[in-house]
Amino acid sequence: MTATVARLPERTPEMTIADAMARFLRRDAFEATTRAAYAKTLTVLADAVGADTPVAHITTDAVEDLLHTRWGAAAATTFNRHRAAVLSFLGWCTERGWAAHNPARVVEARKVRRRSEDEKRERPIDRGRLDALWALERIPARDKLLWRMAYETWARADELLGLDIADLDLGRREGLVHGKGGDVERVWWATGSARLLPRVLTGRTSGPVFLASRRPTRPMPAADVDPDTGRARLSYRQAERLFAEVGERLDAEGATWTLHRLRHSGIAHAVEDGWNLAQVRAKSRHASLRSLEVYANPSAESIRAMTDALDGEARRGRRPRRSDA
Incomplete structure (x- = not known):
């Protein structure tokens, strides 16, 4: 065998x-x-x-x-x-x-x-880091537009992500968002957003303003899908994660960057610049002036500038000594 x-x-x-x-x-x-x-x-x-x-x-x-x-x-x-x-x-x-x-x-x-004070009032992003954020290269125009609009309109991120192209009036630089409680409210943007919008819309005339980078892998409501590209509306979770990753690059030792901090920063900087609270309340769409107290939280830069402005010696210059007279 x-x-x-x-x-x-x-x-x-x-x-x-x-x-x-x-x-x-x-x-x-x-x-x-x-x-x-x-x-x-x-x-x-x-x-x-x-x-x-x-x-x-x-x-x-x-x-x-x-x-x-x-x-x-x-x-x-x-x-x-x-x-x-x-x-x-x-x-x-x-x-x-x-x-x-x-x-x-x-x-x-x-x-x-986090300290209770930090939970109550999230610090705004300082202007220097915002300048660095706007100047970042190799960032999709979609993301730059969302960040700019959040800072310039003071709208909540979920309100901006819900924008459709039909909600925009590009000539007047204004748009209609669905605010808290479902009310339709008007927001206004500035030059930074106005320059980016044509790059993001690229000739589209309908559908969501902010689109995900690829087609959805599951069925989506028709209102959340762009009819031309088939791509879905950008989700809050995805947008928040992308912004946090950029914040890690620009402010690694600071608090996590959230999209809400852009709204907070826009309002806080307006208060620092001396705009009256009635105007700030109207643009931010807060229910009362009292609700704006959280934004009366000046940055270190503004306190330093105020100290310099109040410096009597600097304003008057060096007083002449008797020997100089």
């Missing part, structure tokens, strides 16, 4: 971190800024554990040590953002069978502790 030798199946090579990263980041699910932010975090992960290390060999201890060593001293929101990037990547790898479990899943997020 002739003995036969069964040939064992060849073992599939284990997926390395470098190869998994390349596959993860090339997905069509990411906006450009999101992809860049994830790439930055995952490059740190690859450098720490080795780019050629199999994904299956990454341990919870390694992930935890990396996060706390690299970002432990950063703000809780920064730590949590990098943790979320690692968690998303390793979860995606686990779904594909490259690892038995997600080692980042049990690494706890840090609790964001």
